[in-house]
Amino acid sequence: MIMKAPHQAWIYSTSQSSQQEQVLCIKKSMASSFECDCNSLYNFVVRDGNGVKGMVDLGLDEVPELFIHPHHECIDKLKARNNSYDQPPIDLSMLDGPQRSQVVELIAEAAEKNGFFQVVNHGVPIELLESVKSAAHEFFKQSPEKKMVYQKGLSPTPFVNYGTSFVPGLEDTLEWRDNLRMVYMNDAHALKFWPNKCREVALEYLKASISMVRRIIQVLMEKIGLTLDESRINYFIDIKMIQMNFYPICPNPDLTVGVGRDSDMSMLMVVLQDGIGSLYMKMEECITDVEKKGEWMEIPPMPGALIINVGDALEVFSNGKYKSTEHRLHTTSGQSRVLIPVLTYPRLDMMIRPLPETFESHGRRGCSSSRGTVKGLPE
DSSP states (O other), X not given: OOOOOHHHHHHHHHHHHHHHHHHHHHXXXXXXXXXXXXXXXXXXXXXXXXXXXXXXXXXXXXXXXXXXOOXXXXXXXXXXXXXXXXXXXXXXXXXXXXXXXXXXXXXXXXXXXXXXXXXXXXXXOHHHHHHHHHHHHHHHTSOHHHHGGGSTTTSSSXXXXXXXXXXXXXXXXXXXXXXXXXXXXXXXXXXXXXXXXXXXXXXXXXXXXXXXXXXXXXXXXXTTTOOOOHHHHHHHTOEEEEEEEEEOOOSOXXXXXXXXXXXXXXXXXXXXXXXXXXXEEEOOTTOSSGGGTTOXXXXXXXXXXXXXXXXXXXXXXXXTSSOOOXXXXXXXXXXXXXXXXXXXXXXXXXXXXXXXXXXXXXXXXXXXXXXXXXXXXXX
């Protein structure tokens, strides 16, 4: 056995410690450069594929200024928790039983008053929900080199994109998240081009979610006097997309947002959140308590539940009967989290306007939506 002399061991230990200190100093230097150099921040986050997660891995002590949101845009989290959504989830399995009419009423009422609701017994296996969340974490914890092959301009297909919120010319402040967007073309395309860390489970989850969406769309259209067969439902949900959003831990969660105030140009959005929370919806005008109009409420995580969110297209089609609700997500300092929406959109050549059936059933012409005409997929 070869023994190291004490002074050799000390030199080795000191050298290793010195290397670690040098790496730490380099990381701190890079992090501090983000404050004064937008190009440096862009190159690191976007060009080199590090994303927001890469900044966190550097050991940031403070959020870069570009990610700090104005105080008036921040949510009063205590008030939002006091407004916490307390409606029981809707049991979709009851659509197949003698209580179908009551469940139909619950779905329609929630879409009219809040624009969102939680569902259970929805046909998507609980094990699959957990698997797709795990797959999202697995994708985002990969090295930047493995993720950036899916960046816009590098991805093998325009229907798969990895990126982050970083368009300083269009955004006043940036969102604290990275995301992976996968548009469904067909099974073969997904299995060939979607990232191998998540392709199979993401495809399975998307298809199970779409089966549920079909049933909900059918119910909501029935309530405005429109009966849809399978082919007609396809027109309304022709485009399907799954998006994996990753929100790294944040050193200053009260200064940033994961997703700013937003509504979606979709028909319906299915949202899978993890157990951390911090998802908020805006209370609509028709909320029972008038004094809380315009306030934000937190949607607490519920094991096994999915959130259904009405999109702008459905609001327009329904002539304003169903409400597309603004939502947002805040960051946390304790744990990274994921949020996985499945979005459905009408055919791109479909005119988005109030359906004729709504003129009689809803009692007025023209949609009351303040978000205007819906035109296809977001960029």
